[in-house]
Structure formats: C-alpha cells, structure tokens
Amino acid sequence: MFREIAIIAPGAMGSAVARRLLEHGIRVTTLLEGRSVESRRRADDAGMIGVEPTRLVEADIIFSIVPPAQALPLAETIAPLLRQSHRKPIFVDCNAVSVETVTRVAGVIEASGAPFADAGIIGGPPVPGGAGPTFYMSGTPALELDALNDVGLQTVVMEGPIGTASALKMSYAGITKGLTGIAAAMILAAVRGGAAASLHKELGLSQAQLLQRFGKSLPDMYPKAYRWVAEMREIAAFAGDDPASARLYQALADFYETIADDYEGPQANTQAIDDFLRLKD
Amino acid sequence: MFREIAIIAPGAMGSAVARRLLEHGIRVTTLLEGRSVESRRRADDAGMIGVEPTRLVEADIIFSIVPPAQALPLAETIAPLLRQSHRKPIFVDCNAVSVETVTRVAGVIEASGAPFADAGIIGGPPVPGGAGPTFYMSGTPALELDALNDVGLQTVVMEGPIGTASALKMSYAGITKGLTGIAAAMILAAVRGGAAASLHKELGLSQAQLLQRFGKSLPDMYPKAYRWVAEMREIAAFAGDDPASARLYQALADFYETIADDYEGPQANTQAIDDFLRLKD
Structure with missing residues (x-):
C-alpha cells in the first residue's frame, strides 16, 4: 500500500x-x-x-x-x-x-x-x-x-511495454484535440469567406452532435492552446512513421500557436469563433 | 419554369x-x-x-x-x-x-x-x-x-457573391472529411503503437458518438479517398489566408493519397482500420 x-x-x-x-x-x-x-x-x-x-x-x-x-x-x-x-x-x-x-x-x-x-x-x-x-x-x-x-x-x-500508454494518450488526444483544431480552422475560414451563418445552420441540421460539441470544446481550448502546441508536436513525432500524419500534426501545432498568440493578444480569432458559436439559426 | x-x-x-x-x-x-x-x-x-x-x-x-x-x-x-x-x-x-x-x-x-x-x-x-x-x-x-x-x-x-457557396462547401467538408482523416491517421498510429484495443475501449467510454460515427465514416471513405485528395487541396487553397490551415489540409491531401494508394493495392491500412472498428471491448 x-x-x-x-x-x-x-x-x-x-x-x-x-x-x-x-x-x-x-x-x-x-x-x-x-x-x-x-x-x-x-x-x-x-x-x-x-x-x-x-x-x-x-x-x-x-x-x-x-x-x-x-x-x-x-x-x-x-x-x-x-x-x-x-x-x-x-x-x-x-x-x-x-x-x-x-x-x-x-x-x-x-x-x-x-x-x-x-x-x-x-x-x-x-x-x-x-x-x-x-x-x-x-x-x-x-x-x-x-x-x-x-x-x-x-x-x-x-x-x-513502456510507450503503450503514451501511444494511447497520443492517439486519443490526436483525435479529440485534432477535431477541435480543424473545427476552429474551418470556422475561421468560413467567417473570412462570408459563409459563417450558413455553415452554422447546416451543421445544426446535419451535424448537430458536432456543433453541440464545438460549443464547449472550442472556448475550453483557447486558454490551453499554448500547451497544445507542444502536445501536437509530440503527436507529430508519435505518428512519424507516416510522414503525412506527421505533417498534419505539425500543421495543427502551428495553427494552435496562432490561436494562442491571438488569445494572448487581440483575441480577434477567438472572438470570431465565439460569435459563430452564438449564432441563432 | x-x-x-x-x-x-x-x-x-x-x-x-x-x-x-x-x-x-x-x-x-x-x-x-x-x-x-x-x-x-x-x-x-x-x-x-x-x-x-x-x-x-x-x-x-x-x-x-x-x-x-x-x-x-x-x-x-x-x-x-x-x-x-x-x-x-x-x-x-x-x-x-x-x-x-x-x-x-x-x-x-x-x-x-x-x-x-x-x-x-x-x-x-x-x-x-x-x-x-x-x-x-x-x-x-x-x-x-x-x-x-x-x-x-x-x-x-x-x-x-460567387464564392460564398463554395466557402460553405469547403468549410463544411473541411470539418467532416478532416475529422475522418485525423481519425484514420490516429487509429493507424495507435495500431502501430500497440494501443488499438485501449483506444477503442476508451473512445467507447468517453467519445461514444465519435466512435459510432467512425464505424460508418471510415469504411465509406476508402473508395472516395482518391477524390478527397483533390478536395483537400482545394480546401488548403480556400484556407490559404492562414498558412497553418493551408498546411493542415495539404497534409490531409497527402494522407488521403496514402489511403487511396493502399486501397488500390495491398489494403493493409484499410484492413487495420476495419479490424480496429470491429473490436469488441
């Protein structure tokens, strides 16, 4: 004991x-x-x-x-x-x-x-x-x-052996935090392309579970984004036997770095995501 | 009319x-x-x-x-x-x-x-x-x-104007097909790392909606992966005002290319994903 x-x-x-x-x-x-x-x-x-x-x-x-x-x-x-x-x-x-x-x-x-x-x-x-x-x-x-x-x-x-638990952690976080990253990236791109309201409405119709998830997972992410940068780089190394997967998580690390910088500074992107999440269809 | x-x-x-x-x-x-x-x-x-x-x-x-x-x-x-x-x-x-x-x-x-x-x-x-x-x-x-x-x-x-409908399509597909891509990449990495069974079980416990989704979205993807390569490259161009987002979708294009090649050939990766999806906890 x-x-x-x-x-x-x-x-x-x-x-x-x-x-x-x-x-x-x-x-x-x-x-x-x-x-x-x-x-x-x-x-x-x-x-x-x-x-x-x-x-x-x-x-x-x-x-x-x-x-x-x-x-x-x-x-x-x-x-x-x-x-x-x-x-x-x-x-x-x-x-x-x-x-x-x-x-x-x-x-x-x-x-x-x-x-x-x-x-x-x-x-x-x-x-x-x-x-x-x-x-x-x-x-x-x-x-x-x-x-x-x-x-x-x-x-x-x-x-x-040693490494198995980390492989689980990496793959699990790669899915959950990867999903949060692509959602943030695409919401911001939709806002830039003038399609935010339609994207919110269509997600509500055909991807209601995802939209509900984003309502919590995206705001929860902003203050953690700076930590996720390093975690995404670890996932890139973890997935490194497949070069495309490694590049995917390196890009997610870079993306979370832009979110972290924005959150520390102007909060323009986090505000745009918050505005998206608050849309009423 | x-x-x-x-x-x-x-x-x-x-x-x-x-x-x-x-x-x-x-x-x-x-x-x-x-x-x-x-x-x-x-x-x-x-x-x-x-x-x-x-x-x-x-x-x-x-x-x-x-x-x-x-x-x-x-x-x-x-x-x-x-x-x-x-x-x-x-x-x-x-x-x-x-x-x-x-x-x-x-x-x-x-x-x-x-x-x-x-x-x-x-x-x-x-x-x-x-x-x-x-x-x-x-x-x-x-x-x-x-x-x-x-x-x-x-x-x-x-x-x-022209471009708004495409912006919606790109951002929507970027989320849904992006999620499918990161799931495939991380399942394959978990298999390589000896953590597949634990990942399946933990997803079933804490991410049941996602796991259920993957059971359909991943097998549905294999025969379409070759088309999604070009679509991911279009999304990379669409998101190009943010370089990290562009790199993210370029990497997803490359990843889908490996899936498409595997599906046309040895089907080792698609088989590994299918085996994962069929796990009983």
Missing part, C-alpha cells in the same frame, strides 16, 4: 490529483523551489507538502505531470537524486509525450536504478467529490500501480 | 440528381463522348439523354458536377459553345472547389455572356424516393434557381 506520493508539478492537473489522493489518506509531497506564486497557492490549497529534492525521493511513487517539453528535463533533474537514494520509488511519467520521448525519459530514470512506468492521463483534472480522469499505465512496474484504484485514482494497467 | 437541364458528368452524384429531376418531369441531357462504359450505363439507367455539345447549351441550366480538378477545364470547353449560342443557360458550378477556383471558372463562363452561379452540394446523392443533398447557391443568377425546389432539388439561395 502507498503512504506517500510525490507529484511534480502542482499545476491544474497535479494539484487536483494531489487533493484526490489526500482525501484517501495519502501524504503528497512536491517541489516548490522556483515555482510561481500561483503554483505555491495551488499546492497549499490542495494540502501538498513542499519538500527538498532529496526528501522528495523518499516517496513510494513520483508522478511527473508537467508540460510535454519539461518531461525529459525533469527526469534528468530527478535521476541523480534517485541514484543516490536508498529508496527507489516508481517514477511515473504521466505526460502527453511521444513514444520516442517517453522511451528516452525511461532510459534516464532506469539508469538510476528506479523502476519506471509510462502513463497517459485521459480526461480532465479530478473534480472534488466528482469524476476524475483515467490513468492508463504500461511497463512492468505498472502492475504495482493497480493499487492506485484504492486511493481514488482510476487506473488501468495495460498489457504492453 | 425549367424544362431541360444539362448535367455534366453522369457520375454517382450527377446521375442521381438527373434521376431526381426526371421524376419531376425535367428533361436531362449530358455529354457521353469519351466517357467510360460505366458512366454511359449510369446515364442510361438514370434516363439522361446523351447529346452533342452544341445541343447541350440549349438547356435552361447547365450543372457542372465533376471532380475538383476538372471544374476549370470543363468550363473552358463549354464557354466557346455558350459564346456561339443564342440561348444562354445559367451555368452552375457545383464542384468542391476553392473560392479562388470558382472565381476563375466564373470569369471563363461570364466572358461567354452566360450567367454563372456558384453552388455547393452538401450531403450524398439523392436516394430514389428518399432524402437528397442540399444545393447551396450564391451569386446574383442564383436567385432564379430557387425554383429548383419545385423540381425535387432542395436548394438554398445564399446572400453573398
């Missing part, structure tokens, strides 16, 4: 997972050095305990929950501490990274003597007293992590 | 539209010179009358319903006949082409003195005794085409 779990970092997902674990009697530690005021407040609110890096590796499990580009640097920071430590917690990479990236992360961690599991989180952060995401896990050490189901985290241990 | 409508060419859509018009008492002519045995049989079955090009322009309306790459060449073939003719039928480009392409087609036709309307067909070919697609029309001559509603063709006349 697990008593202490370390979660890096206390972002929206990490702090909500921490809160869920705390509700189930788990002590949750984290690193706060160099974190923003907002992260420190989130960690505090969730009941996470800020500790020194050398103390962090005393946990039973370390969850890495960071933006895709930080997955490997974080592992490289933690690996020397794991090497020096007598305790060897299971290091679980929960990030939206390609099979190639997670394999490199695994190599860094395993060289320290600590066991490594691959994880893909599907779904949004746990809601207090409500639903939570599913943690898909792969790699041999994942077998021990089935017990996370007993402490509030819905966990599915997959057959398959 | 319309008595005679020319439809080029007698493809799946063209011949089904012809049949619908014939059921409403319209005489439908077409060009058969140089067409395949299959096209001739389809035209014959639908009751279309094969005529000489000089006779074709005696119709009240000419519908151009051809693959995207043939839209401009067809207009260039018909324009000289229209110029020499006393009758000036409304030439209606119904093709899945960009605003840029349809504007060029319009220029060619209008130079002959014939009126031109832009149309976008949304939905599959009319089913005998059943539902049919919607013909969205734009451009001033489109106002006269509202009467097509009286002869079995659901027609919506849009406010807006």
